[in-house]
Amino acid sequence: MKKESHDDIFSDNRPLGESPVSRKALNEAQYAAATHDNGPILVIAGAGSGKTRTLVYRMAHLIEQGIPPESIMLLTFTRRAAQEMLYRATQLTDQSCRRVIGGTFHATANMLLRQYGEYLGFPPGFTIIDRGDAEGIINLMKSSLGLTGKGKRFPSKRIIMNLISGAVNKSRSLEDLVFENHLHLSEFVNDFHSIRDHYNQFKLDHGLMDYDDLLINWQRLLAESEEAGALISNRFQYILVDEYQDTNLIQAEIVRLLARDHDNVMVVGDDAQSIYSFRGADFYNIMRFPDQFPGTQVIKLEQNYRSTQPILSLTNSIIDQAEEKFTKSLFTEEKGGKRPEVFSGATEAAEARFVVDTIAKLVENGTPNTEIAVLFRSGFHSYKLEMELGSRGLDFEKRG
Structure with missing residues (x-):
């Protein structure tokens, strides 16, 4: 007998007149x-x-x-x-x-x-600019302020845009972000302020808003x-x-x-x-x-x-080890399940070897490659693993 999924709400078999929001549908x-x-x-x-x-x-x-x-x-x-x-x-x-x-x-x-912006003086027909457009305007502001001739050390439009956007999204000052993450750029803080001010004025003059705006x-x-x-x-x-x-x-x-x-x-x-x-x-x-x-x-x-x-x-x-949290305890009514195994490798290479050794044993015992998955936090974390898989002749498909 097929077990009904908790998220299967697309078929409506409740009696006529019964509320869709019932205790039978939810825990x-x-x-x-x-x-x-x-x-x-x-x-x-x-x-x-x-x-x-x-x-x-x-x-x-x-x-x-x-x-x-x-x-x-x-x-x-x-x-x-x-x-x-x-x-x-x-x-x-x-x-x-x-x-x-x-x-x-x-x-x-x-x-x-667009519906209420005129209360602050914004026209309903303002144009939204994407990241590429925003960086183009940053470059324009650099040129108009005479900052392009400061040599190769002057930061790129991408870095400047990251700082301006980061200050908005983190509700921090430009100085804070520069001194925390880009100390080597501290000599340009005043220039960053000038670029940001002119960037904001340019958007205002031309009826533009970026995503942060x-x-x-x-x-x-x-x-x-x-x-x-x-x-x-x-x-x-x-x-x-x-x-x-x-x-x-x-x-x-x-x-x-x-x-x-x-x-x-x-x-x-x-x-x-x-x-x-x-x-x-x-x-x-x-x-x-x-x-x-x-x-x-x-x-x-x-x-x-x-x-x-x-x-x-x-x-x-x-x-439970978190110092600040809402205390909770996850549970399931499902029975069984294998206990997780924890391996701590001394290096990324050791970790990759352990994972590939485990995969090789599974494949040798008849498990199809397509039934084995390795999860990682970010794409660049998979480099050592990919190298190890390739050196062992194990086919794989990377997603994400």
């Missing part, structure tokens, strides 16, 4: 989050615990309770995630879910700035224009945010301002999965949420639907 913690009444709620969602499902059912519940779909805002970090959630919500209720305003922070900022100006719109801020906050009565641990300080402030008049905000995330600090993500946003929104209800999704208990037990022991 206890998911149901509590999805059917939460009003006020702030923080959902700590461990890996594989059904956070997407919970957000989908939350939208369905709100609409079932008579909340106009267009008064619900769903903020995600990828367009695909927003589209998937909205599609799945329509499978639970009806096509009205398509009227939910769902998208990335940047896409939503673009929409609202979308967030900055959305935050400004909510904070500096009392009328626009009230209109937007009143328009969106329920705010849902996915992957909150990956927000930067500007995004967290946007969420706070959006919900300032009603506090109907649900953020979902996992403090143990914050890995984008290099992009400006601030782990403390999720830790500070209950303080920023007094009366926050914290719900933990701890039941895992992807893994086995031995793997989860190892994961729990690692998470």
